[in-house]
Amino acid sequence: MTLLAVENLHVQFSTPFGAVYALRGIDFELSKGEILGLVGETGCGKSVTGRSIIGLLDENAEVTQGRVRFENADLLQLSEADLREIRGNRIAMIFQDPAVALNPLFTIGQQIGDVLRAHGADLRSEQRERALQLLNDVGLPDPAQLVDVYPHQLSGGQQQRAMIAMCLAAEPDVIIADEPTTALDVTIQAQILDLLRMLQRDREISVILITHDLGIVAETCQQVVVLYAGRVVEKGSVETLFAQPQHPYTRGLLSALPRAGSRGRELNVISGTVPSGLERIKGCAFAPRCGFAMPRCHEQQPAFSAFGPKQQSACFLHEPLNHD
Amino acid sequence: MFTLKYLLRRLGFSVFVLVGALVLTFFVSHVIPSNPAALYAGARPRPEQVAEIEKKLGLDKPLHQQFYLYVSELLEGNLGESYHSRRSINTDLSIFLPATLELVIAAVLIALLLGIPVGVLAGAWPRSPFDYATRLVAIAGVSVPSFWLALIAQFIFFSQLDLLPLGSRISRDATLFYPVTAQTGFYLIDAAISGNWKAWADALHHLILPALVLAAYPLGITIRMIQTSMLEALSETYITSARAAGLSRRVILFKLALKNAIMPALTVVGLSFAYSITGAFLVETIFSWPGVGKYVTEAVLNVDFPVIIAVTLVVTVVYIFVNLVVDLLQSLLDPRVRLA
C-alpha cells in the first residue's frame, strides 16, 4: 500500500551564480512498512528530496513543480501550522551527525520531553516515563541514568540512538534517515541499521534511507531509488535491481562496488564528473559519461521502461531503435 | 558546573586585582602635586595649622608608612574620611552607593527585558524591516553620547510634555509628607517594605528618565549581541532537527535557540553592565541623582583623595563581581563548561 508518493518533484535554488537545478523531476513511491533506499553520488539531490517532503528546504529554495502525496494531501501545499502537525508526529527525520543534531544545552530527557509536549503529552511525570521507555526501546543501556545526561556525555552511537528515540517519541509512520550512519564507526553503523530494521519490522514504520553506500542498501532496504543529477535513473526492488541492473549508471555503480570474493583493486569507477547544478540539461544527464550514449541521448530525456512488475529504468537503450 | 577549588582560586585572583588597583590609585594620588592638609583645614589656613593637620593625618610620614596605615584601616572596613567634608566615607557611601545601584540595576533590567526579546525577533527575521529598525536603534544606543540623550529626554518629557521630573531621586513633597524610612537605601525597596506606595510611585517617577538614558548603551549592546548569536544558533543542525520534530516556532526561538545565543552574548553584555556603573556618573550629574557619581565628581574637583581611592575600590569590586557572575552563569547554562 502506497503511503507516500513523490511525483515529478522539481526544486531549484537561487544563488549569486544563478539558479541551481537541484531536483529535475523525482518520482517514487514509499509503501507502508518498507525501507526504501535513496542512493546516488554526492550532490545528486538526496538530502534536498528528503527535506522537501517535510518542508524543511533552505530559504533560497523553490519547488517549481510536483507533488508529495501523503494520505490524500499534497504536503507541498500545506501551511506551516499544518506541516507542524505532520512533522515528528507522522513523518520524522534523522540526521547524519547526531553530535550536531542534538541540542548541546539540554538533556536527552528534556529534548524528548519537548517533542512529547509538542504532540500533546502535557504531564511531566508522563513525559519522563515515556522518555525512559523510548530510550529502552532504542537499546540504550541504563535509561534512568542517560535520561538526565547531556549529548556530549554520550558516544556517537549512543547519540544516534537518542536521536532515534526522539524521532519515535510521537510515533511517526515514516522516518527519513539522511545518512544516519555516515558519521559513525563501522561496527556502530551496523548496529544502527539493525535498529532501523527492527523498528520497521516491529512497528511497521516506513523508512526512507538516504545513503551513498550501495552495500548498506543491499543489506537494509527492500526498495531502491537511484538518483543522478536530480533525476531518478532507475528504481525497483532490491532483489531484482541488484541482480539485474538495467541502467548504464546503475551498472557502473554496482561494478564499482567491491564484490565479496573479488580481490579488490579492480574497482570499476565511472570516469567523468557529475554535471553542475547550474546547467540546464536537455537530454539524459548521464550522457557525457555514458559509454553507450547516442545522438538522441543529448537531445531528449529518456522515459521509464518497465522490467517486470518491480523495476523501472530510464534509458534509450531499453527502447527499440526504430522508434526515432 | 564549578568546583569549590575554582571559587577559591577565583577569589584569590580577585584579591590580587583589588590590591593592584589599590596600590596604583594610592601611589598615583600621592605623587600628584596637591595639598591635602590645606584642603582639610578649610579656607585660608595658617601655615602652622596646615602642619598640625599634616601630622594628624600622617601626611608627614614616608609614603610606605602612610600606605601601611591606610591598609590597616581598610582591613577593618574603614575607608577613611573625606578631606573636604570631614565626613566618614563609609557613611557617605552607604547613602550614595544604593542610589547608584538602584539606577544601574533599573537600567540593566530595562536593557535585558527589552533587549533580549527584540534581539531574538530581529535574529529570527533577518533582513526584515524590523531587523533594520532594531539595528538602527542598537547603533544609536551604543553611539549617541548619554549627555546628549539625557538633554533630549529632559527636553521632551519635562519641558514639552511635562510628564516626568527633571531630576533628583524623589520630590520634596514626598520627603516632607510621606518620608521613606531608610533600610536598604534602595528607595523602591524601602518604600515597598513599609507599604508607603505614594513615595514608591514618586521614586519610580523620578527613576524612569535617568534609567532609560543609562540603559541606552547596554540595550544597544544586548540587542546586537543577541541578534547576531541568534542568527548563528538558528543555522545550527539542532534547530533543523527541532523543526523536523514539529516543535513550535516559539519553543525553537525562545527556548532552544535563545539558550544557545545567550552564551556568546553573556560576556559582552556583562561587561557593558559593569561599564554602566561608570556611565552612571555622568547621568547622575545631569539628573542631580545623589549617587556615587555625583559624590566622586565633587571629590575630583576638590582633589579629595580618600574619596577618590574609596570609590575606585568600590567600582573595582563591582567589576570583579560582575565578571564572576558572568563566568558562573556560563557554567550553569552550558554543561560543557567546567570551571575547575
Ligand SMILES: Nc1ncnc2c1ncn2[C@@H]1O[C@H](COP(=O)(O)OP(=O)(O)OP(=O)(O)O)[C@@H](O)[C@H]1O
Ligand atoms: N541552500 C542551497 N543553495 C544552493 N544550492 C543548494 C542548496 N542546498 C543544496 N544545493 C544544491 O542542491 C544539490 C543537491 O544537494 P543535496 O544536498 O541534496 O545533495 P546530496 O545528494 O544530499 O549530497 P551528499 O551526499 O553530499 O549529502 C547540490 O548540487 C547542492 O549544491
Ligand code: SF4
Ligand atoms: S539514455 Fe543514453 S546516455 Fe543516458 S544512460 Fe541511456 S544510453 Fe546512456
Ligand SMILES: [Mg+2]
Ligand atoms: Mg545529503
